[in-house]
Amino acid sequence: MVSARSCGSTPDGTASSQRLEALLRQSTDIVAVLDPDLRIIYVNQAVDRMLGRPPETILGRHAFELIHPDDVVSAIDALAQVGDRPAVALRLAHADGRWIPTEVAGDTSLSDPDVGGIVINIRDVTDRLRVEETLHSERRFLRTILHEMEDGVAAYGPDGRLRMINRAAREFFGMADRDVGPADWATEYELYEADGVTPLADADTPVQRALRGEPVPAREMVVVPRHGPRRVLWTSGRPIFDADGVFVGAVSAMHDVTTNREAEARLQHQALHDPLTGLPNRVLLLDRLCQAMSRAAMESGQVALLFLDLDRFKIVNDGLGHRVGDRLLQDVAVRLTSAVRDGDTVGRLGGDEFVVLCAPVAGVADAVAVAERIEAELAAPFRLDHRDVRVSASIGIAMTTPRRADGVDLAAPEALLRDADAAMYRAKDLGRARLEVFDEATRRSVLHRLEVEQRLARAIEQGWLRALYQPVLDVKTGQIVGVEALIRYIDPQRGLVVPEEFLAVAEDSGLITRLDSWILNQACRDARRWDGQNTGRPLQVGVNVSARQLSRADFYDVVAAALKATGLEPGRLALEITESELVEATPTAISATHRLRALGVHVGADDFGTGYSSLIHIKRFPVSFLKVDRSFVDGLPFDQDDAAIVEAVISLGHALGLTVVAEGVETEAQLTQLRALGCDSYQGFLYSRPTEADKIEEMLVRPRASA
Ligand code: C2E
Ligand code: CA
Ligand code: CA
Numbered sequence: 001m002v003s004a005r006s007c008g009s010t011p012d013g014t015a016s017s018q019r020l021e022a023l024l025r026q027s028t029d030i031v032a033v034l035d036p037d038l039r040i041i042y043v044n045q046a047v048d049r050m051l052g053r054p055p056e057t058i059l060g061r062h063a064f065e066l067i068h069p070d071d072v073v074s075a076i077d078a079l080a081q082v083g084d085r086p087a088v089a090l091r092l093a094h095a096d097g098r099w100i101p102t103e104v105a106g107d108t109s110l111s112d113p114d115v116g117g118i119v120i121n122i123r124d125v126t127d128r129l130r131v132e133e134t135l136h137s138e139r140r141f142l143r144t145i146l147h148e149m150e151d152g153v154a155a156y157g158p159d160g161r162l163r164m165i166n167r168a169a170r171e172f173f174g175m176a177d178r179d180v181g182p183a184d185w186a187t188e189y190e191l192y193e194a195d196g197v198t199p200l201a202d203a204d205t206p207v208q209r210a211l212r213g214e215p216v217p218a219r220e221m222v223v224v225p226r227h228g229p230r231r232v233l234w235t236s237g238r239p240i241f242d243a244d245g246v247f248v249g250a251v252s253a254m255h256d257v258t259t260n261r262e263a264e265a266r267l268q269h270q271a272l273h274d275p276l277t278g279l280p281n282r283v284l285l286l287d288r289l290c291q292a293m294s295r296a297a298m299e300s301g302q303v304a305l306l307f308l309d310l311d312r313f314k315i316v317n318d319g320l321g322h323r324v325g326d327r328l329l330q331d332v333a334v335r336l337t338s339a340v341r342d343g344d345t346v347g348r349l350g351g352d353e354f355v356v357l358c359a360p361v362a363g364v365a366d367a368v369a370v371a372e373r374i375e376a377e378l379a380a381p382f383r384l385d386h387r388d389v390r391v392s393a394s395i396g397i398a399m400t401t402p403r404r405a406d407g408v409d410l411a412a413p414e415a416l417l418r419d420a421d422a423a424m425y426r427a428k429d430l431g432r433a434r435l436e437v438f439d440e441a442t443r444r445s446v447l448h449r450l451e452v453e454q455r456l457a458r459a460i461e462q463g464w465l466r467a468l469y470q471p472v473l474d475v476k477t478g479q480i481v482g483v484e485a486l487i488r489y490i491d492p493q494r495g496l497v498v499p500e501e502f503l504a505v506a507e508d509s510g511l512i513t514r515l516d517s518w519i520l521n522q523a524c525r526d527a528r529r530w531d532g533q534n535t536g537r538p539l540q541v542g543v544n545v546s547a548r549q550l551s552r553a554d555f556y557d558v559v560a561a562a563l564k565a566t567g568l569e570p571g572r573l574a575l576e577i578t579e580s581e582l583v584e585a586t587p588t589a590i591s592a593t594h595r596l597r598a599l600g601v602h603v604g605a606d607d608f609g610t611g612y613s614s615l616i617h618i619k620r621f622p623v624s625f626l627k628v629d630r631s632f633v634d635g636l637p638f639d640q641d642d643a644a645i646v647e648a649v650i651s652l653g654h655a656l657g658l659t660v661v662a663e664g665v666e667t668e669a670q671l672t673q674l675r676a677l678g679c680d681s682y683q684g685f686l687y688s689r690p691t692e693a694d695k696i697e698e699m700l701v702r703p704r705a706s707a
Pocket of ligand 2: 484544576606
């Protein structure tokens with residue numbers, strides 16, 4: 001049937017033409033026939049749906065009337081080649097004024113008598129363009145993201161050839177600004193395992209494994225580019241398959257963890273090294289020691305541990321300032337390091353304590369050789385703050401015993417360190433600037449010290465401490481002018497224990513400050529008690545002050561508190577500080593004594609003449625008396641040297657306006673000579689041994705036969 005409505009000229013009504021007519025009606029594409037003048041002579045129903053124009057409204061119109069003016073030229077071009085060209089994109093006018101994007105294909109069938117015109121097919125491409133536009137912008141986003149992202153990404157084809165690499169990845173491999181083709185890639189960098197040392201073949205990277213279809217655990221690798229900094233990359237690889245499951249290549253993603261690793265390494269280093277010198281600290285040292293000991297045990301070799309403590313470092317540190325002290329420690333660290341072999345470890349435990357680990361060594365002779373090398377290395381003066389500073393070291397050596405492979409127990413490194421420390425102590429005891437090897441004798445002395453320390457601690461806890469007092473008398477009048485408090489403790493089993501037995505240990509362990517504080521308070525209390533005897537002679541009470549006590553930050557407060565608690569008049573208290581302590585005293589200690597002196601407390605130099613002090617050291621203190629050391633009094637009256645020294649001390653003291661006291665006076669002859677030399681006062685067994693407070697009380701009331 002012919003559709004007179006839709007067609008100007010219709011094919012005749014055969015079955016096939018009816019079928020054709022039905023198809024044309026169904027079609028979503030516009031099918032039109034133009035005459036040679038490009039007028040529309042046939043158009044199907046689709047034109048109504050696509051352009052809002054029923055066929056009869058445009059039949060006979062010129063086709064170009066419907067084409068966007070800007071597209072007319074393309075249309076003409078297309079017409080000229082109709083038949084050999086693919087579809088041309090044209091915008092067509094919709095009845096409502098919109099322009100509909102279409103794709104127009106044509107075929108000139110002018111010669112075909114059935115058609116007698118140009119057949120064109122017009123497809124609405126609105127939807128397709130929308131999809132294309134979406135895809136296009138998605139791709140643009142992706143490209144931007146890939147370019148901007150901090151992580152590196154690279155994609156490879158199934159042949160393993162690089163297809164895409166983003167900016168970050170180029171930067172990681174040191175090719176950010178340079179145009180390097182994939183062929184030259186391998187020459188641009190080197191790859192290492194996470195340890196940064198073991199080379200990593202390109203073929204072992206995650207992406208190459210992904211390309212080979214192997215399992216791909218993500219991993220850390222280190223890239224050292226030819227141009228650019230070393231990087232640690234967390235790298236993963238992943239095969240890619242298309243929608244049909246066909247393998248199309250692989251991608252690699254790289255996350256830069258360089259700063260994390262560096263921070264970790266820094267933290268690790270800080271945890272294991274001494275910040276001042278950069279040397280291994282105790283933790284790392286013990287770890288190395290443990291390893292060295294295990295190895296030595298297996299190879300039945302020996303490990304030597306040198307424990308080194310600088311002598312008189314405190315004087316430098318306090319005298320020249322901590323900055324100079326720090327410099328000295330750093331310089332010592334450098335010299336120590338240069339004195340040992342490559343495999344040996346120099347560590348710092350803190351303060352002025354260093355440790356040298358030598359392994360393996362053949363025997364103790366090797367260790368002694370190292371210690372001697374160190375001593376020689378330290379012998380030259382250190383140039384600090386424009387002056388030459390000399391230091392020496394006391395060195396203790398401990399050796400492992402050579403033995404078969406029976407392992408090393410975990411406590412062994414600590415024990416070896418303790419032994420070396422003990423040997424160092426011995427070196428100090430024996431006069432510093434020397435080395436001692438830990439042996440049976442040292443072991444015994446360590447055990448002994450430990451025992452003494454424990455007993456003393458117990459005595460303090462149990463209240464076994466006692467203060468004895470030795471009277472100090474005026475040489476001229478023979479009157480008691482003071483007492484010196486001397487500490488003891490009563491052990492229920494062992495009886496009276498004298499300072500000689502425990503004082504050194506008390507100093508080392510720090511217990512001494514508890515002793516000193518205890519006796520300070522006790523002496524002040526007892527002195528107050530004697531006041532009640534109304535002898536008319538207020539006694540001065542002398543209290544010995546240890547180096548530790550003197551260097552306490554709260555030394556002033558401790559003394560002031562004792563005076564306050566007991567109500568003793570400050571002028572009655574005399575602090576006895578040994579000459580050597582005066583030499584080594586810190587600025588804080590010196591200022592504390594000045595403040596105490598300002599309160600009225602007396603300060604005296606004890607054991608005078610034994611230290612190698614000069615007057616400069618004495619003059620830093622507000623000293624008001626000198627106590628001539630017992631060893632010089634001992635020689636009186638026969639030893640000419642001792643007599644000369646005592647005489648010199650007396651005249652020096654008097655020249656400085658100080659009182660001079662002689663201690664350890666045992667004979668009348670000594671006293672006579674002291675009187676002749678003009679000594680002010682004395683104490684000693686001649687008059688009385690140190691005795692109980694009660695006895696002192698009796699002495700005070702008892703009239704004294706004139707001296
Ligand atoms: P030091 O301060 O020189 O005390 C004098 C020492 O000489 C005392 O020994 C005393 O008993 C002893 N002595 C007194 N007269 C004679 C004598 O005529 N002949 C002989 N051979 N010795 C005499 P001690 O009590 O054994 O004290 C020894 C050292 O212990 C003291 O020497 C002092 O440095 C220290 N010390 C004693 N008590 C304390 C204390 O409470 N604190 C501190 N830090 N040190 C103390
Ligand atoms: Ca004394
Ligand atoms: Ca003394």
